[in-house]
Amino acid sequence: MSIEDLDAEELRTRLLEAESNLHAIYSGEIDALLLADENGERRVFTLRSADAPYRALVERMQEGAATLSVTGDIVYCNQRFADLVSVPLEQVIGASIGRFLPSAEGEILRAMLEHGSGRYQTRLVLNGQESTEVQVTLSSIVLDDVEHRTLILSDISSLARAQRENRSKDEFLAMLAHELRNPLGAIQGAVHALGLMNQTEPMSLRATGIIKRQVIHMARLVDDLLDVGRAVTGKIVLKRQPVNLADAVKSTIATISSGNPNNHARVDLVSEPVWVSGDPVRLEQIVGNLVSNALKFTRGDGVISVFVGREGDDAVLRIADQGIGIPADMLPKIFDLFVQAHHTIDRTRGGLGIGLTLVRRLAELHGGGVHAASEGDGRGSTFTVRLPSVAAPKVERDAASKANGSSTRPFESRRVLLVDDNHDSREMYRAVLRAHGHEVCEAPDGERALALLQQRAADSPLDVAFIDIGLPGGMDGYELARRIRKLPACSALHLVALTGYGFPEDRQQSKLAGFARHLVKPVEPDALQQELSAVSRRSH
Amino acid sequence: MNETCLQTLADLEDSQQFVLRLYVTGMTPRSTRAISAVRKLCDELLAGRYDLQVIDVYQQPALIRDEQIFATPTLVKKGPEPERRMIGDMSNRERLMAGLGLRAEVVA
Numbered sequence: 001m002s003i004e005d006l007d008a009e010e011l012r013t014r015l016l017e018a019e020s021n022l023h024a025i026y027s028g029e030i031d032a033l034l035l036a037d038e039n040g041e042r043r044v045f046t047l048r049s050a051d052a053p054y055r056a057l058v059e060r061m062q063e064g065a066a067t068l069s070v071t072g073d074i075v076y077c078n079q080r081f082a083d084l085v086s087v088p089l090e091q092v093i094g095a096s097i098g099r100f101l102p103s104a105e106g107e108i109l110r111a112m113l114e115h116g117s118g119r120y121q122t123r124l125v126l127n128g129q130e131s132t133e134v135q136v137t138l139s140s141i142v143l144d145d146v147e148h149r150t151l152i153l154s155d156i157s158s159l160a161r162a163q164r165e166n167r168s169k170d171e172f173l174a175m176l177a178h179e180l181r182n183p184l185g186a187i188q189g190a191v192h193a194l195g196l197m198n199q200t201e202p203m204s205l206r207a208t209g210i211i212k213r214q215v216i217h218m219a220r221l222v223d224d225l226l227d228v229g230r231a232v233t234g235k236i237v238l239k240r241q242p243v244n245l246a247d248a249v250k251s252t253i254a255t256i257s258s259g260n261p262n263n264h265a266r267v268d269l270v271s272e273p274v275w276v277s278g279d280p281v282r283l284e285q286i287v288g289n290l291v292s293n294a295l296k297f298t299r300g301d302g303v304i305s306v307f308v309g310r311e312g313d314d315a316v317l318r319i320a321d322q323g324i325g326i327p328a329d330m331l332p333k334i335f336d337l338f339v340q341a342h343h344t345i346d347r348t349r350g351g352l353g354i355g356l357t358l359v360r361r362l363a364e365l366h367g368g369g370v371h372a373a374s375e376g377d378g379r380g381s382t383f384t385v386r387l388p389s390v391a392a393p394k395v396e397r398d399a400a401s402k403a404n405g406s407s408t409r410p411f412e413s414r415r416v417l418l419v420d421d422n423h424d425s426r427e428m429y430r431a432v433l434r435a436h437g438h439e440v441c442e443a444p445d446g447e448r449a450l451a452l453l454q455q456r457a458a459d460s461p462l463d464v465a466f467i468d469i470g471l472p473g474g475m476d477g478y479e480l481a482r483r484i485r486k487l488p489a490c491s492a493l494h495l496v497a498l499t500g501y502g503f504p505e506d507r508q509q510s511k512l513a514g515f516a517r518h519l520v521k522p523v524e525p526d527a528l529q530q531e532l533s534a535v536s537r538r539s540h
Numbered sequence: 541m542n543e544t545c546l547q548t549l550a551d552l553e554d555s556q557q558f559v560l561r562l563y564v565t566g567m568t569p570r571s572t573r574a575i576s577a578v579r580k581l582c583d584e585l586l587a588g589r590y591d592l593q594v595i596d597v598y599q600q601p602a603l604i605r606d607e608q609i610f611a612t613p614t615l616v617k618k619g620p621e622p623e624r625r626m627i628g629d630m631s632n633r634e635r636l637m638a639g640l641g642l643r644a645e646v647v648a
Contacts, residue, residue: 010622017624020635024628030611032565034597034604042604044597050565050612 064134064153067141072097072113075148084134084153086126097151100124101136109136113149116140121156133157177226184219191215195422198472209423220288227285228354228361238279238365242393245315246271246308248280251529252287253306254435256295265298267291271308274315276387282362286370289355290319290383297323297381314368315389320382326374334372335360363387414532415460418442419449419480420468420498429466429528436529446475450483457489464535466519466528469499469510478513485514494535558582558590558640559619563597563604565612574613574630581636615639 006014024030031050034042058065064081066074074093082089085100092100101109102125112118119137126132137152191211199205227236253267276283294304298321307318326334335356356372363370368387374380416433420426421444433440441462443449449465456462465484469477477497484490496517497510510518517531562578564571575594582590595603597612607616610627617624617640626639 017626017639020639021625021627025611027628029570029628030613031568031570032597032612034609034611042601042609044565044601046565046598049570050568053567 062155066092066097066151066153067143068097068113068149068151070113070116070147070149072109072149081153084132084155085124112136112138116147116149133160173225173228177222180222181219181226184215184222187211187215188219195425195470197470200472205423224285224289224354224358228358236282236362236365238282240277240279242275242390243278243280243283244273244392245276245278245283245317245387246273247529248283249287249306249308249317250435251432252284253291254431256288256291257431264300265295265302265304267295267304267306269306269308271306272310273392274308274310275390275392276315276366277390278366278387282365286359286362286385287317289359290317290385293355293383294319294321294323294381297321299323310389311386313389314386317385317387318382319384320380322380325377325379326372326381327377328374331372331374335370359383359385412533413437413439414463414535415439415456416441416532417449417452417462417465419444419446419465419471419477421445421470421472422468425468432528433532436532438532445473446471446477446480446483447473449480450487453484453487453490453493457487461489462493464494464496464532466496466498467515469497469506478509481510481513481515496531556589556620558586558617560590560592560640561607561616561618562592562594563607563609563612563614563616564594565597570629571613574615577630577633577636578615581633581640585642617641 028047030047032044032046034044036042059078059080061078061080064078064084066077066081068074074095074097077089077092079089082092085092087100097113098106098109102122105120105122108118108120112120117139119135121133121135124132124134133156135154135156137154139150141148141150191208194208195212199208249271250269253269257267291304291306298304302322304322305318305320307316309316356370360370363385366387368385371384371386373382373384416438418426418429418433418440419442420429423444426442426444430440430442441452441456443452449467453462453465467477467480471477471480475483477499481495481497484493484495494517495515496519497513497515498519499506499510507518519527519531560578560582562574564574578592582592597604597609608625609616613628613630615626615630615636622641624639624641626636630636630639
């Protein structure tokens with residue numbers, strides 16, 4: 001519509017509008033003018049009112065800011081910059097940036113100015129003394145068609161202090177763990193020695209059992225404490241070898257279950273052999289922490305489902321409990337150090353909040369990871385560990401094919417006799433051996449062991465006997481071995497001595513008595529299993 | 541005669557969409573006042589049938605290339621026809637209504 005076509009009323013309105021707008025401009029009601037330059041491009045010319053907020057922001061921000069020429073001359077800086085370098089503002093502008101930063105890093109600064117970007121950390125030097133730790137960040141900017149540099153000085157002294165304090169905390173934890181280990185080792189040795197003595201008082205037997213269990217528990221806590229520091233700072237080195245994850249899980253569960261006589265939660269294990277390249281000790285730590293957690297948070301009648309097997313190229317361990325679960329907001333944090341999902345006032349469940357951090361770091365060191373899932377409070381939790389799987393070692397494949405079909409039980413079943421007066425010890429060994437599919441019978445002393453052997457000789461002869469040296473009732477382990485060797489029906493029985501002492505003369509004595517092997521307590525479940533796989537099964 | 545040109549709120553059909561562009565320069569007190577005044581008026585009188593965009597001429601210079609914007613803040617009513625523009629302080633409600641082509645008496 002051209003101006004001629006407008007009626008008088010519209011013309012009047014437009015005139016009023018123009019008049020009103022001009023009046024607003026005259027009255028200074030505006031922040032900026034937009035004017036065309038020689039190329040017809042409109043440029044923004046701000047008035048003081050528009051600049052003031054930016055200026056206030058820049059002058060008052062916590063970072064020192066400066067605009068530099070490409071050669072490093074300061075053309076502008078904010079008040080904070082002058083404060084940080086402790087030079088009056090009027091002496092900063094026009095000076096070279098090199099004057100305010102340590103000359104030691106002059107080369108870095110020059111390279112950054114030339115390159116147009118970069119970042120480094122340094123300490124400002126004030127009155128000849130090093131003071132504030134700062135981060136220097138440089139970037140490029142074009143002002144009125146001329147290339148400039150912007151430099152930001154960030155005070156990082158508080159951050160650096162926090163990092164230092166965090167490091168000292170880690171060091172303190174590591175030292176504490178070391179210091180705790182020594183007395184624990186002594187207690188462990190002493191309690192073993194107690195176990196070897198002829199204790200008949202039920203009270204002292206029970207007390208010994210309690211000390212033994214609690215010391216093992218404490219030793220594990222201390223190990224975790226020590227390891228979590230090392231794991232977080234990257235100091236753990238894996239001693240890798242091919243490990244059947246299913247076997248590692250089975251033996252760890254057996255050990256834990258026997259160490260928790262008060263917890264009757266059932267552990268349902270579904271497993272298939274799957275091999276990983278891993279450190280057996282560390283894998284046991286992963287499994288141990290997850291299973292202990294599941295037990296800790298499950299009521300006595302609950303069920304813990306454990307699955308080990310292959311999913312794609314991964315070896316997968318999945319542990320699901322029916323416990324108190326994890327609230328959704330805790331799930332992302334649950335693997336952080338010292339974080340616990342449930343801080344109960346009575347702290348009935350205890351723990352330091354380091355186990356899961358350790359699990360995650362160890363899984364990552366193995367090239368895998370761990371994932372937590374939960375439907376929420378009271379609905380249980382599921383932890384899934386994924387590790388890269390490797391091919392089964394050749395020997396193992398042969399053994400597995402020979403066992404034709406019994407793939408979940410890579411070793412042949414043996415008939416085992418356990419002779420030990422310590423109920424807890426027997427229970428532990430029994431759990432481990434049964435978990436590996438062996439048949440176990442037990443005797444608390446020499447007399448009953450001999451009776452059992454003769455009774456079984458006719459129809460189902462035993463393959464191996466593990467005999468504790470310190471037996472009660474006048475017949476110690478050596479004597480028992482000598483008598484067994486005289487029984488014609490037991491000539492092929494493989495005898496293994498279990499003792500707290502590993503001195504050469506002890507080994508010599510057990511050899512003379514007729515033992516084929518001499519193991520020093522505490523015997524690792526793996527060692528027990530190796531011992532059995534070395535023994536051929538007798539014809540039944 | 542004046543009445544015929546200004547639209548009364550009663551005349552507005554539901555389908556009539558107010559398309560508004562507010563051009564500002566950064567976070568000045570004037571910008572802040574303009575934005576809140578325009579939004580308040582629109583929410584009171586044009587609820588559900590206005591489209592207001594706030595454009596910072598510094599951050600989005602491409603959006604003023606084809607617009608006759610000489611100063612900020614400027615409010616442009618692009619629709620319904622006829623187009624109206626208003627420069628300056630927007631905290632005066634009467635002036636703002638006139639700038640949008642809305643008749644004050646009807647609301648009062």
